[in-house]
Amino acid sequence: MLLLLIVLATLGGILVGALPGLNATNGVALLLPFTITMEPIAAIAVLTTIYCAATFAGAITAILINTPGTSASATTCLDGYPLAQRGEAGRALGMAAVSSTIGGIISVLCLMAAAPLLAGAAYKFAPPEYFALTVFGLSMLASIGEESSIKSIMSGAFGVLLATVGIDLLTTVERFTFGMNELTEGIGFVPVMIGVFGIAELLTQAGQLGIVRERITLRAIQLPSKADYQKTWKAILRSSGIGTFIGILPAEGATIASMIGYNEAKRWSKTPEEFGKGSIEGIAGSEAANNSATGGAMVPTLALGIPGSPTAAVILAGLMVHGLRPGPTMFTEQSTFVFAIFWSMLLVNVLFFFVGLYGARIFARATLIPLTILWPMVFLFSMVGAYALDQSMIDVWIALIFGVIGYLMKRYGFSVVSLAIGLILGGMLEKRLGQSMVMLDEQWWLIATRPLSLFFLVLTVLALAGPFLLRKIKSIKS
Amino acid sequence: MANQSNSIKSGSANVSRWVIPGLIILFCAIAFNLTTQFDRVPEILKRGIQPSDFPQLILLLLIGLACLLPFENTQHNRPAVPPSVFISLALMVVFVLLTHLDFFIALGCFSGMLSFSWGERRLGALLLVTLFFPTFVFFLFDLVFEVRFPRGLLTNLWYG
Structure with missing residues (x-):
């Protein structure tokens, strides 16, 4: 049964990734309510499968219509589309499938090795260390915003503020409930995710109705030639390492990994002049990196409860909805569950290789679904999904309100991903701060006197100052 | 015509430069006022922090960051909402x-x-x-x- 679900989720994930406007994050958010009635193991296996498959499938639209199905495939457009224009779409898609599979498998093997180690180390963490670690996780939001680090941090802080809505479980004091019983348990993760990732995207798409996409016909997919492998194997391995490492960093996901993977492939290439004009190495570098980031991102998500990427944040919300709290104890108390995630991720990487190779022609047709049909359907799924979780209309209103808020945030350069991560980490941040204050006799500054906490706080300062310093260095250089 | 277009664009830039931080600060001020009305718990029950302390800390952070926004060098002229x-x-x-x-x-x-x-x-x-x-x-x-x-x-x- 689980195997069948994983196969179906792989097909669903590839479809989601191939549809322009939908990506792994909003795909997982929209499909999260479908998993509510499933067993937790099946539910999380389905969500992680969609995550991996959708990340891969972004390459299909990137190569065929020059529109990345997911932002992580933006760099794949640079060389994939020129190759497709030259009549080599099949070769480009073949390389995308091979490099994605290799990158994905390497990262899952790293996940299998690193997550238990990290969880073991995290056993030594007391509340002050967890507090400092969560602050570090939130500080990484500074680098994920498209427009401004300050706006990204503000979005995260807004998410943390939203997490305070409801009854404070330690003191039973109501906060920001406005006398509404429905808000006493707080603002649900799922309706907010559906709002900011689903409804907000619908409104964004409403503003892009006039865009005409040129679509290249795909005749046949072909496996890369021996010469292609000889040319790209180093780039694939390098990008797999880069992607896994970037994925492990809190909040940094496949998009940043693919950019760095692509740039490094170009830097080390013997033919850098071909990049941007249809280089097979460019596709390998980008796709291996973005798929390997998926496994990497699950390391801090499972071991520490800190999301490693935007989609991992939604999966984390899914874990919480199913009553699971990721962290070191999960590896000892629910090891079967953890290994189910590992194996389903490994399996999906093999599955999408075959589905990607032999089904790309069919999935490429998904790009022909008109926006006028796709997005009303997405809205319908969003509203029913928001309602289905607790069978409460308040969740439908929350999804709609956060859809509008998310649209406005995106329009003015605020990151909805930061908001989602802030909302998820907010509860943990406050709880750990409270516990630290009790432990340290209300002398909060003592948090910085503990070596591990200090280490995370120093990393926090570096993460916050990093973007500003880089901008300064760039301006001095130029 | 070009002048009119430029003035519309600069109007849009002003919205993101001053009006948005202003609205955020107003929102935070209202929320901060609400937090002052939260029940306070006796010292023995408060478990480290009062229920209003954490939201207030976040709201102050938001106000501080909103004050920095107008001075950021990332102001964009955004196209009108279709x-x-x-x-x-x-x-x-x-x-x-x-x-x-x-x-x-x-x-x-x-x-x-x-x-x-x-x-x-x-x-x-x-x-x-x-x-x-x-x-x-x-x-x-x-x-x-x-x-x-x-x-x-x-x-x-x-x-x-």
């Missing part, structure tokens, strides 16, 4: 009103109207999003996921 976005928003209001009749009537009507307003004119496509897809989703969630939808004109026919 009419299709306003139409979609208006349709969402219609959706909310129609949910009082029936959740699925509201969903079907919204889907059809959204599709039509985005330019869809094929009857088959409109029927698909208005009628067939909502019906499929209703039965999928009702029969497979055992979700009971709110009662209304249509759902009463099924629930009896």
Whole structure:
């Protein structure tokens, strides 16, 4: 049964990734309510499968219509589309499938090795260390915003503020409930995710109705030639390492990994002049990196409860909805569950290789679904999904309100991903701060006197100052 | 004409430069005021921090960051919001009103109207999003996921 679900989720994930406007994050958010009635193991296996498959499938639209199905495939457009224009779409898609599979498998093997180690180390963490670690996780939001680090941090802080809505479980004091019983348990993760990732995207798409996409016909997919492998194997391995490492960093996901993977492939290439004009190495570098980031991102998500990427944040919300709290104890108390995630991720990487190779022609047709049909359907799924979780209309209103808020945030350069991560980490941040204050006799500054906490706080300062310093260095250089 | 276009653009830049931080600070000030009305718990029960302390800390952080926003060098002239976005928003209001009749009537009507307003004119496509897809989703969630939808004109026919 689980195997069948994983196969179906792989097909669903590839479809989601191939549809322009939908990506792994909003795909997982929209499909999260479908998993509510499933067993937790099946539910999380389905969500992680969609995550991996959708990340891969972004390459299909990137190569065929020059529109990345997911932002992580933006760099794949640079060389994939020129190759497709030259009549080599099949070769480009073949390389995308091979490099994605290799990158994905390497990262899952790293996940299998690193997550238990990290969880073991995290056993030594007391509340002050967890507090400092969560602050570090939130500080990484500074680098994920498209427009401004300050706006990204503000979005995260807004998410943390939203997490305070409801009854404070330690003191039973109501906060920001406005006398509404429905808000006493707080603002649900799922309706907010559906709002900011689903409804907000619908409104964004409403503003892009006039865009005409040129679509290249795909005749046949072909496996890369021996010469292609000889040319790209180093780039694939390098990008797999880069992607896994970037994925492990809190909040940094496949998009940043693919950019760095692509740039490094170009830097080390013997033919850098071909990049941007249809280089097979460019596709390998980008796709291996973005798929390997998926496994990497699950390391801090499972071991520490800190999301490693935007989609991992939604999966984390899914874990919480199913009553699971990721962290070191999960590896000892629910090891079967953890290994189910590992194996389903490994399996999906093999599955999408075959589905990607032999089904790309069919999935490429998904790009022909008109926006006028796709997005009303997405809205319908969003509203029913928001309602289905607790069978409460308040969740439908929350999804709609956060859809509008998310649209406005995106329009003015605020990151909805930061908001989602802030909302998820907010509860943990406050709880750990409270516990630290009790432990340290209300002398909060003592948090910085503990070596591990200090280490995370120093990393926090570096993460916050990093973007500003880089901008300064760039301006001095130029 | 060019001057007019430039003034519209600079108006848009001013919105993101001053008005947005202003609105954020106003929101935070109101929220901060609300936090001062939270119940306080006795020292022995407070477990480290009072219920209002953490939200206040976050609100102060937000106010501080909002004050920095106007001085950031990332001001953009954003294009005007297209009419299709306003139409979609208006349709969402219609959706909310129609949910009082029936959740699925509201969903079907919204889907059809959204599709039509985005330019869809094929009857088959409109029927698909208005009628067939909502019906499929209703039965999928009702029969497979055992979700009971709110009662209304249509759902009463099924629930009896």
